[in-house]
Amino acid sequence: MRLKNSYLLISPAILTIGIFMMIPMCIAFVYSFMTANPYGGVEWPTTFDAYIQFFYQRDFDDSLVFAPDYIFIILRSIYLAVATTAICLVLGLPVAWYIVCQNEERRRLLLFFITLPFWINTLIRTYCWILILRDEGLANNALRWLGVIKDPLPLLYNDGSILLGLVYTFLPFMVLPIYSTLERIDPRLIEAAHDLYASRVSVFRRIVWPLAKPGALAGATLVFAPALGSFLAPDLLGGGKKLLIGSLIQMQFTSSRNWPFGAALSIAITAVILLVMMLRAWKAPVRESRA
Amino acid sequence: MINVRGVTKSFPTRDAGRGIAAVHALREVDVLIGSHEFFTLLGPSGCGKTTLLRLIGGFEMPSSGAILIDGKDVAALPPQKRPVNTVFQNYALFPHMTVAENVAFGLEMCNWAPADIETRVKVTLEMVRLTSFANRKPNQMSGGQQQRVALARALAPKPSVLLLDEPLSALDLKLRKEMQAELKRLQRETGITFVLVTHDQEEALAMSDRIAVMRDGKILQIGSPADIYDNPNCRFVADFIGEANLIPGEVLGRSGALTVAVRPERVSLAAPGDVSDFRSSGTVAAVTFLGLDTLYEVTLKSEIKLRVRSRDRQAMFQPGDAVAVGWPQHVERELQQ
Numbered sequence: 197m198r199l200k201n202s203y204l205l206i207s208p209a210i211l212t213i214g215i216f217m218m219i220p221m222c223i224a225f226v227y228s229f230m231t232a233n234p235y236g237g238v239e240w241p242t243t244f245d246a247y248i249q250f251f252y253q254r255d256f257d258d259s260l261v262f263a264p265d266y267i268f269i270i271l272r273s274i275y276l277a278v279a280t281t282a283i284c285l286v287l288g289l290p291v292a293w294y295i296v297c298q299n300e301e302r303r304r305l306l307l308f309f310i311t312l313p314f315w316i317n318t319l320i321r322t323y324c325w326i327l328i329l330r331d332e333g334l335a336n337n338a339l340r341w342l343g344v345i346k347d348p349l350p351l352l353y354n355d356g357s358i359l360l361g362l363v364y365t366f367l368p369f370m371v372l373p374i375y376s377t378l379e380r381i382d383p384r385l386i387e388a389a390h391d392l393y394a395s396r397v398s399v400f401r402r403i404v405w406p407l408a409k410p411g412a413l414a415g416a417t418l419v420f421a422p423a424l425g426s427f428l429a430p431d432l433l434g435g436g437k438k439l440l441i442g443s444l445i446q447m448q449f450t451s452s453r454n455w456p457f458g459a460a461l462s463i464a465i466t467a468v469i470l471l472v473m474m475l476r477a478w479k480a481p482v483r484e485s486r487a
Numbered sequence: 488m489i490n491v492r493g494v495t496k497s498f499p500t501r502d503a504g505r506g507i508a509a510v511h512a513l514r515e516v517d518v519l520i521g522s523h524e525f526f527t528l529l530g531p532s533g534c535g536k537t538t539l540l541r542l543i544g545g546f547e548m549p550s551s552g553a554i555l556i557d558g559k560d561v562a563a564l565p566p567q568k569r570p571v572n573t574v575f576q577n578y579a580l581f582p583h584m585t586v587a588e589n590v591a592f593g594l595e596m597c598n599w600a601p602a603d604i605e606t607r608v609k610v611t612l613e614m615v616r617l618t619s620f621a622n623r624k625p626n627q628m629s630g631g632q633q634q635r636v637a638l639a640r641a642l643a644p645k646p647s648v649l650l651l652d653e654p655l656s657a658l659d660l661k662l663r664k665e666m667q668a669e670l671k672r673l674q675r676e677t678g679i680t681f682v683l684v685t686h687d688q689e690e691a692l693a694m695s696d697r698i699a700v701m702r703d704g705k706i707l708q709i710g711s712p713a714d715i716y717d718n719p720n721c722r723f724v725a726d727f728i729g730e731a732n733l734i735p736g737e738v739l740g741r742s743g744a745l746t747v748a749v750r751p752e753r754v755s756l757a758a759p760g761d762v763s764d765f766r767s768s769g770t771v772a773a774v775t776f777l778g779l780d781t782l783y784e785v786t787l788k789s790e791i792k793l794r795v796r797s798r799d800r801q802a803m804f805q806p807g808d809a810v811a812v813g814w815p816q817h818v819e820r821e822l823q824q
Binding site: 382384385387388389390391392393394395398402403406407 | 546566567571572573575583592597641644
């Protein structure tokens with residue numbers, strides 16, 4: 197009876213995920229094996245062309261030539277997503293810790309500040325970074341005014357600016373889950389550790405970090421997955437010079453009109469993310485249920 | 488030896504109206520706790536007893552005054568630099584570590600050799616009778632067992648002082664009695680100074696060598712359990728420790744400012760006219776049979792209500808009976824305030 201009820205209660209969630217996630221994934225999976233229609237869309241016959249395109253290029257005489265370009269794009273995307281996750285973790289942990297240490301009133305205010313960016317469109321926020329980073333932008337002008345530099349620094353349109361944009365966008369997704377695990381740590385545990393002669397470093401290493409790890413893992417997933425597929429920051433702040441997988445996918449469905457290849461790429465990064473998450477589920481210890 | 492000298496602790500609180508007001512948790516407290524002593528800080532909640540314990544542990548810094556442990560002023564030292572360990576009220580066991588890891592934590596932080604840690608953990612767990620639980624996680628244990636783990640963890644690094652913050656308050660009555668004996672035994676065996684905080688006067692009387700009764704941030708009286716029970720120095724102590732009849736002095740024909748305290752079990756009852764040297768007479772208002780003794784509530788002629796505990800099963804009185812009440816002079820205590 198109870199079991200039946202609980203399934204009934206989560207059925208809206210299952211339906212939502214089913215309709216808006218599973219079905220599109222299936223469509224993408226099927227599309228990835230179809231032939232591209234030059235005007236967009238897909239047509240018969242089924243083919244592995246889209247997946248072959250990952251590794252090979254069709255030469256003029258229709259022979260396949262090994263071309264690692266797309267592999268590099270995928271690897272670079274993974275590298276940037278990992279870097280984003282790492283930077284978010286390093287920045288997010290102290291921020292979350294600082295918020296936890298404040299009193300109730302200030303905590304609420306600071307959490308509000310953390311979520312404040314969500315109220316402004318991501319596109320606008322990303323454009324703002326262009327205004328700040330460009331040659332005649334806020335940062336360069338300020339440095340010139342201070343006399344630190346003469347010629348503007350190339351702050352925009354490189355990996356650094358992409359990374360900055362990604363970290364900026366996804367930092368809250370790291371701070372919030374870490375905050376929620378830190379908040380549940382009994383402050384007396386920290387007192388007890390100090391009482392048992394632990395230094396501040398030891399308290400962090402032996403008590404705070406082990407207890408905050410589930411939140412950090414959740415935050416890492418929340419940052420890594422969207423960072424891998426994101427195309428806004430790479431496009432705008434990277435200047436579209438070096439493609440990332442998110443932009444590549446977006447291009448396949450728009451200007452390139454190669455839907456099967458776009459679908460195949462989507463399936464590929466979904467597979468990467470699933471792999472990471474399965475690894476995480478396998479490595480994370482089973483949470484003890486007894487209170 | 489712990490020497491607390493003129494310690495004041497005030498906490499800033501935000502006043503509803505304006506600015507910051509200070510709440511005095513402790514005012515000019517002096518106390519000397521000897522080595523190998525089982526010392527108890529007793530008082531109602533909010534009396535400052537926990538604050539005093541936290542000051543000794545290093546979790547709070549005194550606003551003024553000095554705290555000396557074995558002759559060394561530790562008032563400015565953080566807890567990790569004091570030879571003091573604490574058993575926290577809700578144990579504060581590390582949930583992600585096993586029992587053995589919890590107990591070993593303090594030793595690892597003191598850089599003990601791994602082999603020594605292993606032996607010490609074993610010895611300490613034996614001491615609290617938890618040897619077979621070494622590999623359990625705290626959440627797989629009962630409250631009483633967690634309590635023992637907390638004790639073992641605090642005792643493992645051989646502190647010179649063990650602080651216990653209401654350690655038994657979360658346990659049920661039977662377990663509490665058991666742990667009282669256990670704590671007493673551990674204190675005797677280890678010879679470590681125990682400083683216990685409690686609001687339970689029975690617990691304090693049962694375990695302590697000496698008790699400090701606290702109220703409103705001050706220590707009212709320090710003495711052995713028997714001393715505090717027999718010779719309370721003020722109304723509050725007389726009333727807080729055990730039961731007491733507090734009789735205004737004028738009723739007994741003494742100066743008005745005085746209060747006379749008499750323990751209910753020291754008062755005797757008799758039929759009126761039986762004995763000549765009974766002090767007063769009244770009527771029995773209520774009778775409660777409690778097994779060990781019987782509790783009478785007697786209303787005196789002067790409207791004063793007196794509680795009397797009598798073990799005399801021969802002479803039982805009924806509500807409404809007229810009785811004479813009296814007590815020997817040496818059991819009454821005159822209190823100034």
